[in-house]
């Protein structure tokens with residue numbers, strides 16, 4: 001922390017001869033005082049004397065204030081505190097609770113990926129990567145996208161590797177949103193969107209989605225849309241509701257925004273964790289929307305390596321150029337050996353992401369079976385690794401208080417759904433992460449079934 005001016009411990013950055021008492025007069029002021037004392041009939045000299053003395057006293061006061069006080073900037077995000085994810089994980093640790101709150105797996109990623117990381121580190125790939133991402137990774141992302149969504153982005157111009165999807169989201173919002181713009185987000189929604197919008201000078205306009213289906217009401221959407229709507233942010237498969245967008249949702253979105261300059265940010269970090277019969281429908285499959293959209297994804301989710309923090313954005317050349325201007329000065333480049341290892345993994349073992357829906361479906365179904373004897377009512381889960389549970393049969397507590405009690409008294413940590421919403425959220429829903437080993441899920445279910 002910056003302690004005192006200059007930030008060098010207790011040493012002041014101001015020269016010693018300026019640390020003077022309130023009675024000290026500057027040399028210029030002294031000369032003027034002498035001249036005026038000699039009764040020179042110069043009224044302007046008297047005036048100058050008064051001005052210089054006042055300014056000197058003001059500077060002294062400011063220096064005294066600054067050198068004695070720790071600086072604390074007025075917050076640009078005054079409403080933000082520690083996130084609920086950190087709070088619940090800390091509480092879980094303190095009470096030795098099973099942590100189903102934060103969204104990360106308690107198992108490791110593929111061996112091949114780890115071996116390739118070690119290989120590239122030992123082969124000396126340890127210097128800065130190209131700003132846009134290593135060529136091999138951008139090419140591998142392009143061909144995977146082409147195979148899955150029948151759309152081949154240009155790896156040179158349209159794909160940018162970022163420090164997790166979080167950076168891609170931040171860079172896209174910063175690039176697109178200007179002072180006074182409006183951004184439509186759906187409530188509930190992932191927590192990193194709103195702060196980035198606020199920092200860019202934009203205003204969030206939220207459209208509440210109602211459980212259990214959490215579908216967009218397109219007439220309510222149109223009512224929210226205005227000439228100032230610069231961006232719409234969607235997320236499919238959706239965290240926290242575990243719902244997915246259908247082809248008709250993209251069609252409705254296009255119909256609503258086609259006539260104005262509104263961009264779309266599609267957060268698809270769970271693209272490979274989708275259980276819907278037709279699989280994940282990417283915005284990239286919509287020929288018009290993809291001409292004005294940024295699609296982001298995350299290798300952390302796909303390869304069970306959330307700590308690697310490597311993600312990417314796909315956007316048309318003109319939008320990517322603006323995103324890259326932000327990325328260039330935010331992180332500049334992303335971990336080189338991790339990018340090379342991910343490129344190898346994408347090319348050598350496509351079956352990993354192709355079988356990921358089955359891998360997580362088995363965990364989801366196992367957890368649902370284990371909870372079937374409980375008094376929780378479980379909502380449908382079509383994607384992501386989150387399951388929503390309605391606890392109205394169990395408690396009248398609000399969802400934050402219920403999650404705290406669940407952690408401290410029952411020993412299972414979960415996330416209250418209201419934290420993903422801006423306004424009042426009257427439902428009694430909690431989010432449970434099932435990206436866990438079977439033994440973890442069984443132990444959690446056993447405790448939850450006793451309630």
Ligand SMILES: Cc1ncc(COP(=O)(O)O)c(C=O)c1O
Pocket residue numbers: 103163164165166167190235239267269297298299300301306309310311
């Ligand atoms: C919906 C959503 N978007 C973005 C992210 C961030 O992804 P990353 O860890 O790659 O930054 C997450 C992580 O939980 C998420 O759930």
